[in-house]
Amino acid sequence: MRKRILTTLSVLLALALTGASVVAAQSKFGKSPSPDSKPLPTAAPDREGLVVRMYTRDRALIDKLSKSLDIWEVNREAGYVVAAMGRAAYERFAKQGYRIEIDQKKTSGTSRLNQVLPGQSTGIPGYACYRTAEETYADLSALSQAYPRLARWIDLGDSWEKIASNEASGYDIHALVLTNQDFASPVPKPVLVIIAAIHAREYATAELAARFAQYLMKNYGSNPDVTWLLNYQEIHLIPMANPDGRKLAELGYYQRKNTNNSNGGACAVPPDAFNQYGTDLNRNFGYNWGGASLDACSEIYQGPSATSEPETQALEEYLKATFRDHRGEGEEPAPDSTTGLFISLHSYGQLVLWPWGYTYGPAPNQAQLRTLGHKLAFYNAYLPEQASDLYLTTGDSDDFVYGELGIPAYTFEMGTDFFQDCPSFEDTILPDNLEALMYAAKSARRPYQTPAGPEMLNLTVEPWVVEPGYSITVSALADDRRAYPGITTQTIAGARYSLDAPAWITGTAVLPMVATDGDFDSYTEEAQVVIDTAGWSAGRHLIFVEGRDSDGNWGVPSAAFVWLGQLDFKAYLPMVDNQ
Numbered sequence: 001m002r003k004r005i006l007t008t009l010s011v012l013l014a015l016a017l018t019g020a021s022v023v024a025a026q027s028k029f030g031k032s033p034s035p036d037s038k039p040l041p042t043a044a045p046d047r048e049g050l051v052v053r054m055y056t057r058d059r060a061l062i063d064k065l066s067k068s069l070d071i072w073e074v075n076r077e078a079g080y081v082v083a084a085m086g087r088a089a090y091e092r093f094a095k096q097g098y099r100i101e102i103d104q105k106k107t108s109g110t111s112r113l114n115q116v117l118p119g120q121s122t123g124i125p126g127y128a129c130y131r132t133a134e135e136t137y138a139d140l141s142a143l144s145q146a147y148p149r150l151a152r153w154i155d156l157g158d159s160w161e162k163i164a165s166n167e168a169s170g171y172d173i174h175a176l177v178l179t180n181q182d183f184a185s186p187v188p189k190p191v192l193v194i195i196a197a198i199h200a201r202e203y204a205t206a207e208l209a210a211r212f213a214q215y216l217m218k219n220y221g222s223n224p225d226v227t228w229l230l231n232y233q234e235i236h237l238i239p240m241a242n243p244d245g246r247k248l249a250e251l252g253y254y255q256r257k258n259t260n261n262s263n264g265g266a267c268a269v270p271p272d273a274f275n276q277y278g279t280d281l282n283r284n285f286g287y288n289w290g291g292a293s294l295d296a297c298s299e300i301y302q303g304p305s306a307t308s309e310p311e312t313q314a315l316e317e318y319l320k321a322t323f324r325d326h327r328g329e330g331e332e333p334a335p336d337s338t339t340g341l342f343i344s345l346h347s348y349g350q351l352v353l354w355p356w357g358y359t360y361g362p363a364p365n366q367a368q369l370r371t372l373g374h375k376l377a378f379y380n381a382y383l384p385e386q387a388s389d390l391y392l393t394t395g396d397s398d399d400f401v402y403g404e405l406g407i408p409a410y411t412f413e414m415g416t417d418f419f420q421d422c423p424s425f426e427d428t429i430l431p432d433n434l435e436a437l438m439y440a441a442k443s444a445r446r447p448y449q450t451p452a453g454p455e456m457l458n459l460t461v462e463p464w465v466v467e468p469g470y471s472i473t474v475s476a477l478a479d480d481r482r483a484y485p486g487i488t489t490q491t492i493a494g495a496r497y498s499l500d501a502p503a504w505i506t507g508t509a510v511l512p513m514v515a516t517d518g519d520f521d522s523y524t525e526e527a528q529v530v531i532d533t534a535g536w537s538a539g540r541h542l543i544f545v546e547g548r549d550s551d552g553n554w555g556v557p558s559a560a561f562v563w564l565g566q567l568d569f570k571a572y573l574p575m576v577d578n579q
Helices: 003-016 057-064 087-093 104-109 133-146 160-164 203-219 224-232 243-251 310-322 366-380 396-406 420-442
Strands: 048-057 071-073 080-086 101-102 152-159 170-176 191-196 233-239 341-346 351-354 383-386 409-414 455-462 471-479 490-498 510-514 525-534 539-547 560-565
Touching: 003 191, 048 191, 057 080, 057 191, 057 409, 057 560, 071 087, 080 087, 080 341, 087 101, 087 152, 101 133, 133 152, 133 170, 133 243, 152 160, 152 310, 160 310, 160 455, 170 310, 170 420, 191 203, 191 243, 191 420, 203 224, 203 233, 203 341, 203 420, 203 525, 224 420, 233 510, 243 525, 310 396, 351 366, 351 396, 366 383, 366 409, 396 525, 409 420, 455 560, 471 539, 490 525, 525 539
Parallel strands: 191 233, 191 341, 341 409, 351 383
Antiparallel strands: 048 080, 048 101, 071 080, 152 170, 170 233, 351 409, 455 471, 471 525, 490 510, 490 539, 539 560
């Protein structure tokens, strides 16, 4: 199949360069045209693809559209959706009286193939900040070799093309599992699973996963929070959930689906943005499957049956093997003691979404899902909402993880474009979402409990190098307000610390901190404690601190290093022997 794609590429590239551009237009039933619109041409090819703005605030209509169209945006403030559709559909909606405009900029973008930048030697052509599928796999595999005590690169299964071609082409689907394998935690390690690039055209997702992995490896041993997270927890990263489709998208095609062409032989080869072969993997999961498009050429084709695709089969099996099953019977909520967290990285839309997607009704753990969603949105500044508030979906990964296993599941819709520009990714998407993922990792042990509590900020230990028998002062700011607006905050009611192990480890001495102003009674409080180091062993220690609000909720921990005795710079500095 890849040979067939490449032989067609030169022809399509020539067409793109000769300028068969799509002109933006506005329906005669609409109001004044937008800046990107002008009158509709009188003739166009039947299969011409368009990206349109369809003006409606009707939730039922948006849901109806979502069952057949690839919706890119829902702009509630302006009252329109952005969707891809063919010329015939455009004309049908216009004749029915809907206000519908062709977005010239977005439409023309779908007909351009990627070009290598001057001097570019790595990365997706035209987007040097994003690794190709091969580069992503090579770099993450290399991490597992460079840090064998901390990282494992494992094979989950095969892509559709690898199976269909009898391994002549296609890819393995890999996970990078990060944890300190030499650290014997006395309790089972909670798990955070992150998947990326399940929709092939969403460039930023796989790169964020890869950068998060590199950040954790680079900072283990020097960053106290990274160190305790990898000691006491596991982080699983699946950077390319749809590698076959990703290779098409790297050429510049707006490929969303995998490349299974066994259904819908009339679909375009190579696929265009509006008539592509393949199955939408995020409509193919087994929980509440059925309800997306039955048209095999549609961008949201759900597949011929639930979990029909090898990619979704591999993902479902891996998720069920990795997470404990916390799902209650019927509509019973998962218990507060649930461990584990799932995040699916997507673009675009600047949203944090949680189940349900298939219904407007609330999930059994709605209050807790909403609380953690608002906490995550504090970091990336995205809009947090239940997935169905955007539009209804069926057979998606989040509903599967929560519906089958009771694990809280979230989607990050990052940025403002599928092919996000590199400055936006580097300057905003990457740093903001790295912080969100770090908070997610901290909350994975008790995701239905700790997000309701305060965070401990500005943690300091003075002095951080001390002779045995001397005292240290530990200070931190407890803050219960760090959430996207819309959830209730409480006053701080207490703080505590522990040495060398977090408070939840049985047998750990957990001692109180005091409010520096005398009382815990505000939404933010400075907490402090003076600790005598008599009896401590020489070397490096970890101090864990946590805050509690007036409702009794303990928040996620933060940690800091302290060194007892003469500082061994060779041991302390981030030249940790992970070999």
